[in-house]
């Protein structure tokens with residue numbers, strides 16, 4: 001048994017304008033209400049584009065929806081001449097609860113190193129935002145049998161220099177890159193293997209109690225029809241969902257670990 005509250009996060013990526021985002025959250029809230037979703041038993045968050053955060057936050061606040069808000073990225077810088085960046089302080093002012101950090105798409109397309117990812121994790125924590133630290137290997141790394149060591153090196157790199165107290169505020173998302181948006185899902189056993197390895201590493205390098213309480217999500221083609229098997233694994237505490245989070249019926253079912 002664990003007292004880790006499951007967390008389901010919908011990462012909308014580069015989809016939906018703010019009108020569409022409002023509609024999706026409204027429909028999601030209705031759908032979860034119909035399903036009598038208990039937000040304290042399973043936390044639900046959405047991660048819209050920066051341009052939609054304000055609109056979605058206003059709706060969530062006005063209607064007192066239980067849905068939480070995440071950004072898809074966060075700057076490591078506090079302020080200044082960093083064109084295009086959005087700071088932790090700015091996100092805090094919007095009531096953002098979580099920030100996705102180090103998603104493989106940021107690492108791949110925007111050159112984010114473990115050092116940059118670590119700085120973003122620290123910036124989020126300092127502002128009271130829970131970072132969702134993404135780690136995971138590419139296909140060739142898995143085929144070479146180096147998926148665990150690579151992923152743990154990402155964990156080490158991102159958490160380096162943080163105190164146990166700071167790490168206690170981190171959520172980790174294990175996302176094998178080969179399973180993202182491809183329809184290829186890691187098996188529940190693959191997800192469990194890595195979640196267990198991550199927890200053991202944090203226990204060893206940070207603190208056993210922090211590791212025991214750390215939420216570790218799985219991400220990569222999670223759908224209603226595979227969520228229950230993934231969530232049945234003891235070290236998997238939730239999911240970071242891409243494509244299926246854009247489909248209300250899918251994401252509402254995923255939040256309840258239900259198939260359709």
Ligand SMILES: O=C[C@H](O)COP(=O)(O)O
Nearest residue numbers: 011180181220221242243
């Ligand atoms: O952030 C979400 C992940 O990249 C998974 O995306 P996906 O569910 O579309 O495979």
